[in-house]
Amino acid sequence: MSQFILCVLLSLSTLSAFGQTGRIIRVEDSATHDPIIGATIRTPASVKPVTGAVTDVKGVAIMPSTPASVTALTVSAVGYETESFSLPAGNDTLVFQLHSQDESLDEVTVTSTRTNSRIEDLPIKVEVLGQEDMDEESAVVPGNVSSILGDISIIHVQRTSAVNGNQAIRMQGLDPKYTQILRDGLPLYEGFSGNLGVLQIPPLDLKQIEVVKGSVSTLYGGGAIGGMINIVSKSPHSETPEFTALLNHSNLKETNLNAYYSQRYGKTGLTLFTGYTYQKAVDVTGDGFTDSPGIKQFNFHPKFFWNPTDHTKLDIGYAFTTENRTGGYLPALEGTEPGSYKNVTDLQRHTVDFNASHNTSETNALSFKGAVSTFHRQNTDYQKLSDGRQSSVYLEANDLARFGKHQLIVGVNLTVEAFRKNPDSTRLVDYTYNTVGGFVQDDWQVGEKVAIQAGLRFDHHNTFGNFLLPRLSVKFKPSDPWTIRLSVGTGYKTPNLFVNQTPGALNVSLIFPRLLPIDVSTVKAERSVGTNIDIAYSKTFESGFSVQVDQALYYTVVNSPVVSAFSSLSSNLGAYTQLTNAPYNIFSVGTDTYVRLEYKAYELYFGYNHTLARRNGPTDNTYLPLAPQDKFSTTVAWENDHFRFGVEASYVGTQYLYNNQKVPNYTFFAAAAEYHYNDHWRLVLNGENIFNVKQANYETVVLGANPTVQPTFRPIWAPLEGRIVNLALKFTL
Incomplete structure (x- = not known):
C-alpha cells in the first residue's frame, strides 16, 4: 500500500512538472531495450526534499528540475535491479537501462575473457562458482577458498607440507605450477610470493571464482598450461x-x-x-x-x-x-x-x-x-x-x-x-x-x-x-x-x-x-x-x-x-x-x-x-x-x-x-x-x-x-x- 501511495505522489509530481523546466528520461530494459512502464525515478534520499517521477507507457518520464547538488538519480522498477545513474549537465534526453533481476541471477558474466561475455557465449569452457556459492562457503569454511575449489572434480587440492598446512592446486593431473591463479585478472601469486596465496583469500568479499580448463595462454601468458583460476x-x-x-x-x-x-x-x-x-x-x-x-x-x-x-x-x-x-x-x-x-x-x-x-x-x-x-x-x-x-x-x-x-x-x-x-x-x-x-x-x-x-x-x-x-x-x-x-x-x-x-x-x-x-x-x-x-x-x-x-x-x-x-x-x-x-x-x-x-x-x-x-x-x-x-x-x-x-x-x-x-x-x-x-x-x-x-x-x-x-x-x-x-x-x- 505504501508503494502505491508513493507511485501516486510521484505521478502527481510528474504531472505538475509539465510546463516546468525538466529532464526527459526514458527507462528501458538493458537486454531487449523495451520501455519499462511504471519505473520510479527519484533523487537520492540524502537530498531533501526527495523529488521524482514515474515512467509512462512509453517508458518516458519528465523529471522536475533538481538542485545543483544532485549529481545522480536512483531508478527502480518491479522485477529489475535498483540502480544509480549519474546526471550529466544539460537538458538532453537521457536513457537509463535497468537489468532484470532474473538476468542478474541466471546470467553469469566472465571477467577473465576481457570481453565480459556471458558464460554461454564463450568459445572456451569456463566453470563459474557464483555469488551463491561464495555466500555459502563464507560460513562453511570461512578461512580460505581451498575447500570450495576442491569440490570441483577436475581440481585436486594437494597438501604440500606435513606440519604447516601448505596446499597447492592440481588441474588435469598436472603439477601445481601449471595452474595459474589470478586475483581480479591480475597474476599476484607468482614466484616467491605464490606458495601461500590461496590460503590467504577468504571467500566473504568474493563475487565469483572462474575456472578455465586447459591452456589460455593468449591473454594471460604461458603459465596457464593445466588451467587458470x-x-x-x-x-x-x-x-x-x-x-x-x-x-x-x-x-x-x-x-x-x-x-x-x-x-x-x-x-x-x-x-x-x-x-x-x-x-x-x-x-x-x-x-x-x-x-x-x-x-x-x-x-x-x-x-x-x-x-x-x-x-x-x-x-x-x-x-x-x-x-x-x-x-x-x-x-x-x-x-x-x-x-x-x-x-x-x-x-x-x-x-x-x-x-x-x-x-x-x-x-x-x-x-x-x-x-x-x-x-x-x-x-x-x-x-x-x-x-x-x-x-x-x-x-x-x-x-x-x-x-x-x-x-x-x-x-x-x-x-x-x-x-x-x-x-x-x-x-x-x-x-x-x-x-x-x-x-x-x-x-x-x-x-x-x-x-x-x-x-x-x-x-x-x-x-x-x-x-x-x-x-x-x-x-x-x-x-x-x-x-x-x-x-x-x-x-x-x-x-x-x-x-x-x-x-x-x-x-x-x-x-x-x-x-x-x-x-x-x-x-x-x-x-x-x-x-x-x-x-x-x-x-x-x-x-x-x-x-x-x-x-x-x-x-x-x-x-x-x-x-x-x-x-x-x-x-x-x-x-x-x-x-x-x-x-x-x-x-x-x-x-x-x-x-x-x-x-x-x-x-x-x-x-x-x-x-x-x-x-x-x-x-x-x-x-x-x-x-x-x-x-x-x-x-x-x-x-x-x-x-x-x-x-x-x-x-x-x-x-x-x-x-x-x-x-x-x-x-x-x-x-x-x-x-x-x-x-x-x-x-x-x-x-x-x-x-x-x-x-x-x-x-x-x-x-x-x-x-x-x-x-x-x-x-x-x-x-x-x-x-x-x-x-x-x-x-x-
Whole structure:
C-alpha cells in the first residue's frame, strides 16, 4: 500500500512538472531495450526534499528540475535491479537501462575473457562458482577458498607440507605450477610470493571464482598450461549499505572473525573486507607433530570505485596480509623442548591494484590495469633461517573493438619479479625477471551456430628468451540445448625456484636451505601443447526441473619439464637440490564429467574425473606422483525459507607416489546444516571429513632416526587433520 501511495505522489509530481523546466528520461530494459512502464525515478534520499517521477507507457518520464547538488538519480522498477545513474549537465534526453533481476541471477558474466561475455557465449569452457556459492562457503569454511575449489572434480587440492598446512592446486593431473591463479585478472601469486596465496583469500568479499580448463595462454601468458583460476572480488551495486559480519569456531581450535562492507555514493563506491584468523597448533594423531598448524593471520582489503561518467570507470584497491604460521614438534612450539624441530613462517604482503576503462564509443573500449606488490617472508626450518623479499609489478593496456560479428582485443603487458635475499643460511641469490608481451585475440560470431576465438601472444623474457603462443577455440551449437567446444593452445613455463612443484624423485627436498640457484646456462623453459573438447547439454523444463550435463576430454604434453633433483653438493641436512630439465616429457589425458540437476528446493551435483598423467621417456614411464587418476565428487542439497541441508562426498582413487608405488583409495564425506532468519541471521553447523579419514590411519607420516630433531616426512597423499567440525554465525544488514 505504501508503494502505491508513493507511485501516486510521484505521478502527481510528474504531472505538475509539465510546463516546468525538466529532464526527459526514458527507462528501458538493458537486454531487449523495451520501455519499462511504471519505473520510479527519484533523487537520492540524502537530498531533501526527495523529488521524482514515474515512467509512462512509453517508458518516458519528465523529471522536475533538481538542485545543483544532485549529481545522480536512483531508478527502480518491479522485477529489475535498483540502480544509480549519474546526471550529466544539460537538458538532453537521457536513457537509463535497468537489468532484470532474473538476468542478474541466471546470467553469469566472465571477467577473465576481457570481453565480459556471458558464460554461454564463450568459445572456451569456463566453470563459474557464483555469488551463491561464495555466500555459502563464507560460513562453511570461512578461512580460505581451498575447500570450495576442491569440490570441483577436475581440481585436486594437494597438501604440500606435513606440519604447516601448505596446499597447492592440481588441474588435469598436472603439477601445481601449471595452474595459474589470478586475483581480479591480475597474476599476484607468482614466484616467491605464490606458495601461500590461496590460503590467504577468504571467500566473504568474493563475487565469483572462474575456472578455465586447459591452456589460455593468449591473454594471460604461458603459465596457464593445466588451467587458470580467476578469483573475482565484489563491487558495490547500491546506495543502500551492505554489511556482513561472521564469527566461526572449529574443533581444531580455529577462530575466524570476518567483516565486509559495501556501498555506492553516487559516482563513487567502496568495499571493505577485514578478517582475523587465530588457530592453535594441534596434534591430531598423537605422534607429537602438528597435523594442524598454529596460525595468526590478519587481512585488510579496501577497494574504491569511481565512475565520473557513464563511459569511464576506475577502481583502486589495497590488500594487506600478515601471518605467523607455526608447525613441527609440539613440545618445541610450547617451549618445553627448545632444540627440537619446528617450522615457523612470518610473512607480510602489500598489494596495490587498479583497473581503469573508458568507452571511447559504443563499439570501442580502452582498459589499463595493473598491480604493484611486495612480499616479505622469513622461514625457520630445521633451525635454518631463510629470509627474502619479492617485489612484483604487472601492467597491462588493451583495446577492445567491436565491429560486425567480431570482437577484437589487442594489448601489451609487462611483468616484473624481483627477488632480494636478506642475510640468512641459504645459498639463494638475487634475481630480476621481466617479461614483455603482446597479444591479439579475435572473437568471431560466424553465425547463429558457430563462433571462433583465435589468439596469438608473443612474450620476451629477459633470461629465458622468446615465446610465440598461438591458440584456437571453436564453439558449435547444433541445437538449443547442446553446445560443443574445441580448443587447442600452447604454453610455456619458465624455471623458478619457488613455485609449488613435485620433486623429481623421492626424498628430494624443496626447503629453502637446500636449494641451489638456477644455472640459467643449462636449464631451459618448458613448453606445452594442449587440446580440450567439451560437450554440454543444458535445459530447463516447464515444470521447473533443470539439467546440466558436461562431458570434457583433454590431452596435454609438456616438453622438457623442469624438476627438482639431487645435487652432488651436500650439507648437514643432506644433498642440495637443483633444478634441471628432466630426460622425459609429461603427458596428461583424461575425461571430466559434470552433472547438475535442480528441481524446486532440491539440487544434485555429480562430477567424475579420470586422468592418466605420466612421464614419457626412454627410461622413465612412471605415473606422476600425487596425481589421483580417479576422483568422484557429489553434492545433495535441500533448502526452504529457513533451512538448508547439504551432504558432500568425494572419492580419491588410483593414486601413486614414486616408482609407481600405489597408495590406498579413500572417501571423504562432509555435511552442513544452516538456519537463516529474517534474511539477516545465519547459523551454520558444518562437518568436514566426518568419518575421520587421515593418512596416519594407513602409515606413519613422520620418520627418522631422531625424528624430534631431524625428522623426515612421507609424501602427503591424504588428509592429515582428520575430522573438522565448525559452527559459524553470520549477520547481514
